[in-house]
Amino acid sequence: xxxxxxxxxxxxxxxxxxxxxxxxxxxxxxxxxxxxxxxxxxxxxxxxxxxxxxxxxxxxxxxxxxxxxxxxxxxxxxxxxxxxxxxxxxxxxxxxxxxxxxxxxxxxxxxxxxxxxxxxxxxxxxxxxxxxxxxxxxxxxxxxxxxxxxxxxxxxxxxxxxxxxxxxxxxxxxxxxxxxxxxxxxxxxxxxxxxxxxxxxxxxxxxxxxxxxxxxxxxxxxxxxxxxxxxxxxxxxxxxxxxxxxxxxxxxxxxxxxxxxxxxxxxxxxxxxxxxxxxxxxxxxxxxxxxxxxxxxxxxxxxxxxxxxxxxxxxxxxxxxxxxxxxxxxxxxxxxxxxxxxxxxxxxxxxxxxxxxxxxxxxxxxxxxxxxxxxxxxxxxxxxxxxxxxxxxxxxxxxxxxxxxxxxxxxxxxxxxxxxxxxxxxxxxxxxxxxxxxxxxxxxxxxxxxxxxxxxxxxxxxxxxxxxxx
Numbered sequence: 001x002x003x004x005x006x007x008x009x010x011x012x013x014x015x016x017x018x019x020x021x022x023x024x025x026x027x028x029x030x031x032x033x034x035x036x037x038x039x040x041x042x043x044x045x046x047x048x049x050x051x052x053x054x055x056x057x058x059x060x061x062x063x064x065x066x067x068x069x070x071x072x073x074x075x076x077x078x079x080x081x082x083x084x085x086x087x088x089x090x091x092x093x094x095x096x097x098x099x100x101x102x103x104x105x106x107x108x109x110x111x112x113x114x115x116x117x118x119x120x121x122x123x124x125x126x127x128x129x130x131x132x133x134x135x136x137x138x139x140x141x142x143x144x145x146x147x148x149x150x151x152x153x154x155x156x157x158x159x160x161x162x163x164x165x166x167x168x169x170x171x172x173x174x175x176x177x178x179x180x181x182x183x184x185x186x187x188x189x190x191x192x193x194x195x196x197x198x199x200x201x202x203x204x205x206x207x208x209x210x211x212x213x214x215x216x217x218x219x220x221x222x223x224x225x226x227x228x229x230x231x232x233x234x235x236x237x238x239x240x241x242x243x244x245x246x247x248x249x250x251x252x253x254x255x256x257x258x259x260x261x262x263x264x265x266x267x268x269x270x271x272x273x274x275x276x277x278x279x280x281x282x283x284x285x286x287x288x289x290x291x292x293x294x295x296x297x298x299x300x301x302x303x304x305x306x307x308x309x310x311x312x313x314x315x316x317x318x319x320x321x322x323x324x325x326x327x328x329x330x331x332x333x334x335x336x337x338x339x340x341x342x343x344x345x346x347x348x349x350x351x352x353x354x355x356x357x358x359x360x361x362x363x364x365x366x367x368x369x370x371x372x373x374x375x376x377x378x379x380x381x382x383x384x385x386x387x388x389x390x391x392x393x394x395x396x397x398x399x400x401x402x403x404x405x406x407x408x409x410x411x412x413x414x415x416x417x418x419x420x421x422x423x424x425x426x427x428x429x430x431x432x433x434x435x436x437x438x439x440x441x442x443x444x445x446x447x448x449x450x451x452x453x454x455x456x457x458x459x460x461x462x463x464x465x466x467x468x469x470x
Contacts, residue, residue: 001031007170013337014346015325017354023171023178028124029088045086052090053077059097060261066269068228075221076260083200083257088126093261095122096135100241100265103139103155104234112158119162123169127178127353130166131258133159138244142237181353186252193357197364200254207253221263230268238266307451308391310335311417312444315386318412318419321345324383329395330363332386347382367394370401383422390416390458400465415441415455 001008008024011017024030036044057073058065077084084090095118102114115136123129140155169175185194186201195201208215230238245262248255310332319326321342328336333349352360366373377385385408389399399418402408408420415437437459445452 001027002034011351011354013343014333014348014351014354015344016348016359017351020354021174022354023127023174025123025127025129025169025171025175025178026088026125027170028121029091029126032091033086049084049086049090052086052094053084056090056093056097056261057264059094059101060264061267062101064230064268068224068270069264069267072221072224072228072267073264075217075224076263079217079221080256080260083254089128089257091125092122092128092131093257095125096131096258096261099132099135100139103136103237115158115162116165119165120168123166123175127175127182129175130163130179133162133166134244135241136162138241139234139237141240142234145236145240178353186254193360193364194352195252197360198352201252204250204253204256221260225263225266228267228270230266235266238262242266307445307448308388308416308455311386311388311419312414313339314440314443315412315414315417315419316340319345319384319386321384324422325381326384326386327366327377327380327382328386329388329392332388336386367398370398373398373401374405374407377422384411385420385422387418387420388416389413389418389462390455396462396465400462403463413437413440413459414444415459416444 007027008022010020010022033045033048036048040047057077061069061073099115099118102118105114115132119129119132122132136155136159140152140159143149143155144152166175167173171178185192192201195203202210208218225242229235242259242262242265245255245259249259316336316339319340321340321344325347326336326345328347330348330350330352333346336345337343337349348355348359348363362376366376385402387399387402388395402418402420403410407422407424409423410418411421412419438456441456441459442452445455
């Protein structure tokens with residue numbers, strides 16, 4: 001966008017979606033993070049992530065911040081921490097906090113002007129822009145329930161005006177089509193491959209059943225919300241909003257941040273007899289500090305997971321895209337676009353709104369049925385396969401198949417990722433010495449001996465599995 005001074009109408013990086021119309025409502029957020037990165041690099045992006053989360057929670061608790069409500073915010077942060085990456089969602093949370101605060105403002109002008117400005121920002125930030133009118137309708141329903149028909153009617157009209165204002169984006173009515181596509185891919189019954197296979201789209205109850213310990217924090221937040229419920233003017237509107245966000249979270253866990261935000265609107269510092277909680281809260285907060293320090297081990301340099309998420313630059317250096325396209329794990333698509341000069345390096349990434357269900361099923365079938373991979377990769381025209389061998393268990397059957405396949409030669413590996421090249425009689429590639437993987441593995445993970453040991457064991461297990469397969 002900065003080079004051409006135009007909005008992006010199709011994804012210029014992913015080869016599998018070239019020619020597909022792209023309603024890029026994220027353009028405002030993309031420019032924002034581009035400028036922040038230009039000014040301060042990756043450190044500035046990390047700081048921005050933290051500030052946006054704190055800003056949204058602070059606005060939601062404005063005037064009601066106390067030890068008790070801060071504790072609730074910490075519990076909510078722990079619940080939805082996995083969904084709070086630096087993505088347009090964070091800006092949406094801030095804007096929705098401002099929106100709801102305007103409904104409770106005593107200034108009449110703020111009640112009309114601020115929501116319209118917020119909606120204009122929402123529709124040019126993320127495809128979830130319809131949450132603006134929906135939040136407004138929740139406030140209108142609450143006022144109607146409370147018997148204030150005039151205020152309710154004004155809010156209903158405001159919600160309609162916000163919907164019309166949503167046309168003020170580079171794609172016009174196309175924004176609503178995008179919203180329909182996104183909403184249609186979330187199903188509580190798991191009938192859609194997007195609902196079944198994308199972790200963020202899993203319904204809340206199945207998500208908890210996968211690991212029942214996940215229920216502890218939501219139950220704790222529910223208890224605190226009940227104990228510290230904010231009564232008084234607007235309480236019915238807050239209840240409607242809370243119930244609506246709970247319904248969205250039941251459909252998909254990716255909506256948990258909205259439920260947490262709604263719960264913060266509903267909180268107030270406790271009165272007697274709950275005031276005794278004031279002395280207990282610091283102790284609980286101290287326990288949470290230990291919890292977050294433990295969680296931090298996954299995100300720090302030398303941690304167990306973060307270093308294995310993406311292929312190393314040494315591995316990417318062996319990719320010669322002039323020979324053909326590379327099949328890769330979807331989450332590595334953006335990394336390829338960033339690290340390699342060729343815009344055709346990325347076959348696909350997690351922007352699956354540009355792909356249909358058949359595309360996703362074909363991709364997943366290649367992972368779950370490695371015996372069909374040869375035929376599928378021939379049809380797709382892949383010359384390379386860049387696969388994780390440590391971090392993602394679902395990829396291990398395909399990785400072991402490629403290690404033992406006579407049609408693929410190992411071109412580079414470091415224990416966590418492996419690059420394979422397709423061979424035939426006209427294009428023989430000398431085999432990559434498997435023993436040299438030990439050296440590459442040591443170079444990449446020597447700073448964390450324990451992690452190096454685990455990755456080495458996983459790599460040898462993978463090689464052993466490939467030798468026993470028919």
